[in-house]
Structures are given as structure tokens and as C-alpha cells.
Amino acid sequence: MLEHSLDTEHGVLHLSPQGRLTADDFKSVAEQIDPFIEENGCLNGLMISADRFPGWSDFSTMVEHFRFVRDHHRKIRRVAIVSDDDVLSALPHIASHFIAAEVEHFGTAQRSEAANWLNAVTAG
Template structure:
């Protein structure tokens, strides 16, 4: 299950993974994101607010996650990963090679700073 919240007049999307990720989670996110990208051309940023990463419910969830990233990463300028989990702190370095967005980690207590960075031009 992924909760999501829009910030800054639909220019920044915050996602919060709450349970193992499923194919339906990414279908629901696409239904929210695609119309905004169609209207505005892109998103200023995505904030991944993850105290922990719950993983994927099954292989279908994993494939849907990668497909969603593949289909949307060119339309996102910045990605902020907010977490105190060491593994998630390294994630920006790993995905930076596969996505066109600028990806940065932020400690859990710096969520507000991450939102501010996402809203900055550039």
C-alpha cells in the first residue's frame, strides 16, 4: 500500500509506502500522476517518505514498480528520499544511474527541508 499526498499545487508528489508494494499501488499512482504530467508537462519532484521499505508483495509488484519508474522518470525533475534507514540512504546513489531526475537523501527529521529543495527551481 502506498499513500500519496500532493504539495505545491500538484507539482510535488509525496509517497509513503505502508505495506508491501503491489501492482495495484502503481496503477493507482499512475492514475494520479499521468493527468498532472499531461497538464503541466512534468513534476517538480517526488518525495519518498520511507521510515522503512516494506518490499514488494510479489514479483508482479516488483515489475510494476520498475515499469512505473521507467515510464515516469523523465517527467520528474527531482526525487528526495526521506529516511533514517541506512539502506534507503544509499538508494539515491544507486538509482541515480537509472533515472534522469536529481536524487538526494534526507534524514527523517528533514522532511520539510526535502520539500523545500524539491520546490526550488532547477
């Protein structure tokens, strides 16, 4: 399950995986953000908060995840990964080769700093 909420004031999507991801998770997120992106052109930010990457429920979900990233990465300005997990902390370096957004890692105790970094896009 992928909990998600959209802060329409700042144009920031908040994601928090709560177990293995499913294809329906990505469809649900797209249904929420696509109208916002259509109206505003992009999301200013995406905050992913996770203790660890939970994995996918099956291979088709992994494919759906990659498709979601392909379809949306040019429409998101910044991504903040909030986690103390070693694998997730390495993600910004890896992601920088594949996505257009600026990606930064923040430790769990730095959640407010991550929010400030994402919200600064609206001011800039």
C-alpha cells in the same frame, strides 16, 4: 499499501509506503499523476517518506514498480528520499545510474529541508 498525495501548487508527489507494495498501488499513483503530467509536462518533485523499504507483495509487483519508474523517471525533476534507513540512504547513489531525476537523501528530521529543496524547482 502506498499512500500518495499530489501537491498541485508545487507539482510535487508525496509517497509513503505503509506495508508491502502491490501492483494496484502503482496503477493508483499513475491514475493521479498522469493527467497532471499531461497538462504540465512533468512533476517538479517526488518525496518518498519511509521508515524502511517495505518490499513487494510478489514478483509481478516488482515488475510493475520497475515499469512505473521506466515510464515516469524522465518526467520528474527531483526526488527526495526522506528516511533514516541505511538502505534507503544509499538509494540516491544507486538511482543516479538509472534515472534522469536529481535524487537526494534527507534524514527524517530534515523533512522540511527536503520539501524546500523540491519546492525550489518551481522558483528556478
